[in-house]
Amino acid sequence: MPIIEHSPMVLAIAAALGYLLGSIPFGMILARVMGLGNLREIGSGNIGATNVLRTGNKSAAALTLIFDAGKGAVAVLIAHAMWGEDAAQIAGLAAFLGHCYPVWLKFAGGKGVATYLGIMLALNPLVGAAACGTWLFFALTLRYSSLAALLAAGFAPIWMVFLDQDATFILGVVLALLIYWRHRANIARLRTGTEPKIGKR
Numbered sequence: 001m002p003i004i005e006h007s008p009m010v011l012a013i014a015a016a017l018g019y020l021l022g023s024i025p026f027g028m029i030l031a032r033v034m035g036l037g038n039l040r041e042i043g044s045g046n047i048g049a050t051n052v053l054r055t056g057n058k059s060a061a062a063l064t065l066i067f068d069a070g071k072g073a074v075a076v077l078i079a080h081a082m083w084g085e086d087a088a089q090i091a092g093l094a095a096f097l098g099h100c101y102p103v104w105l106k107f108a109g110g111k112g113v114a115t116y117l118g119i120m121l122a123l124n125p126l127v128g129a130a131a132c133g134t135w136l137f138f139a140l141t142l143r144y145s146s147l148a149a150l151l152a153a154g155f156a157p158i159w160m161v162f163l164d165q166d167a168t169f170i171l172g173v174v175l176a177l178l179i180y181w182r183h184r185a186n187i188a189r190l191r192t193g194t195e196p197k198i199g200k201r
Helices: 008-022 026-033 049-053 058-082 085-100 113-123 125-142 145-162 166-182 184-192
Strands: none
Touching (some): 026 049, 058 085, 085 113, 113 145
16 A cells, blocks of 8 residues: 555546546547437447447447546546656546546446556556456457456455555455456356357347
């Protein structure tokens, strides 16, 4: 856990910055701009890259993944440059919450996986790369985006300990728990064998 060096006001500003960036629904914006329709009426209704992929447009899905990861990373990097590690972690957590619970969409957002990976990469490139590698390996081998996300998030705190990156451990555990909570419906479908695989429209 980082040392808290800044006042509650500074940390609140960092949180507000992170939330506002995280709440930008890039999936919905790209779907509209690229003529793919309303994501709320497609597939799972989710605003993330996996659901964008269900439109059949791989470019849109890739852009959604990049932008959703990027907003988490940008929130962390701006807060870190302006204030430091404690503010960066607060901004990262707030960006994740902004993606999952955006005020503009009545707090019904995405699952937060891409944003989570962007946050991890910005906070600690080694841990972030390990988390991305874990997600990619299981996504390619198991073909379940949700299961890959759960495994990546679950392994991340282990990577933090293994790589001696204890400063991000508590945030890593909190984000992992939030990802498991956001994927509770996916977990139920995985248990019953009804979870759709990557690319299924």
